[in-house]
Amino acid sequence: MNVLIWLAGILLILMILVGGHKGARSFIAIIYNFAVILFTVLLMTVPNADPIIITIIASTIISCINLxxxxxVNRTTKTAFISTVITIIMLLMFIFVFTEKSMIQGFGEEEIEEIGIFTLFIGIDFxxxxTAVIIMSTIGAITDTAMAISSPMREIFIHNPTISRxxxxxxxxxxxxxxxxxxTNTLFFAFFGGxxxxxxxxxxxxxxxxxxxxxxxxxxxxxxxxxxxxxxALIIPVTASITAYYLVKARNQNKH
Structure with a gap:
């Protein structure tokens, strides 16, 4: 416990030194996201609750916190949020179908010994x-990429306001x-590290x-x-197109 507190304290100090006020908000956002995930897990254990709907709502809340x-709230975060929502919708059915076809739900044979004494008839669609696990694992990478594209595009637009869409x-x-x-390499090595x-x-x-x-x-x-x-990969063209459309449209409206 003491190690966790010390590491959290070091992280908070470094985030404040490097990011200032925004760094402190980023640290608080980590706590908020952790609370959302815990609450999501609790809701999934409620009888007749739909894990996918709960996950989509939780992912939306997490995106709002992170952005x-x-x-x-500004042009950059608005376009990043819209891009994130569109990409998740595009991925949703794709993820669900592949999860069902690949039969990765449930527990592997390596885990049978640990759970053998428990019943698996718990009334939850595995x-x-x-699918919910994959969506939750995907939302962070998608949000980060959307923000990493939308923000530089806004800077390009500010320094070159006559640029075409x-x-x-x-x-x-x-x-x-x-x-x-x-x-993609970050995702790959995060898996092998964990x-x-x-x-x-x-x-x-x-x-x-x-x-x-x-x-x-x-x-x-x-x-x-x-x-x-x-x-x-999907959110890159989605964010680029939405950000370009939004910024150029705002410029044209200001002219009139």
């Missing part, structure tokens, strides 16, 4: 739970190309490469990473 609470769009796409590789122990366990159990790939635990995490990567 509007930290960076306030396909929807798996097409030129502004392609500027956003060029920014997105630089972000795409680093964002599941290094699992991979060592696979080695100790003498799993072949085929057995590792077909393991439900491994497949579920890889599908989550791939869906998040798809979301990051």
């Amino acid at each position: 509007f609470y930290i960076n306030e 396909i929807k739970i798996a 097409k030129e502004l769009f392609f500027s956003g796409m060029n920014i997105g190309k630089d972000i795409l590789g680093t964002s 599941y290094l122990g699992l991979l060592i366990w696979f080695k100790d159990l003498s799993y072949s490469l085929g057995e590792i790939i077909n393991s439900k635990v491994f497949s579920a995490e890889m599908i989550t990473i791939l869906c998040a990567g798809i979301g990051v």
Whole structure:
């Protein structure tokens, strides 16, 4: 417990030193997001509750916290939020279908020993739970990418107010190309960093490469990473087009 407090304190001090007032708000936003996730988990245990609807509402709240609470309400955060909502809607059915077809819901055989004494008839649709996990894992990467594209585009527009919508769009796409590789690699290495122990366990159990790939635990995490990567790739043109349209439209309205 003391270690957690010390690390949290160090993080808070560094965020304030580097980010000032916005850094402090960012730290508070972490607490808010944690509270939203805990409340979401509690709601999912309510009988007849739909995990996907609960997750969509929670993801919307998390997006509002990360965008509007930290960076306030402005053109940049508005376009980033709209882009995030559109991308999540595009991904929703895609994620649900792939979750159902890949059969990654529920528990893997590696976890059977720990849960063998419990009943699995708990009245929850595990396909929807798996879908909710992927959506929740995806929302952070999508929101970050949307903000990372919308903000530079706004700066480009401010310094070059006569730029055309097409030129502004392609500027956003060029920014997105630089972000795409680093964002997807961040997701990839976050998985291997968090599941290094699992991979060592696979080695100790003498799993072949085929057995590792077909393991439900491994497949579920890889599908989550791939869906998040798809979301990051999709939100780049979505954010670039919406931001370009919004900024140029506002300029034209001001002229009149």
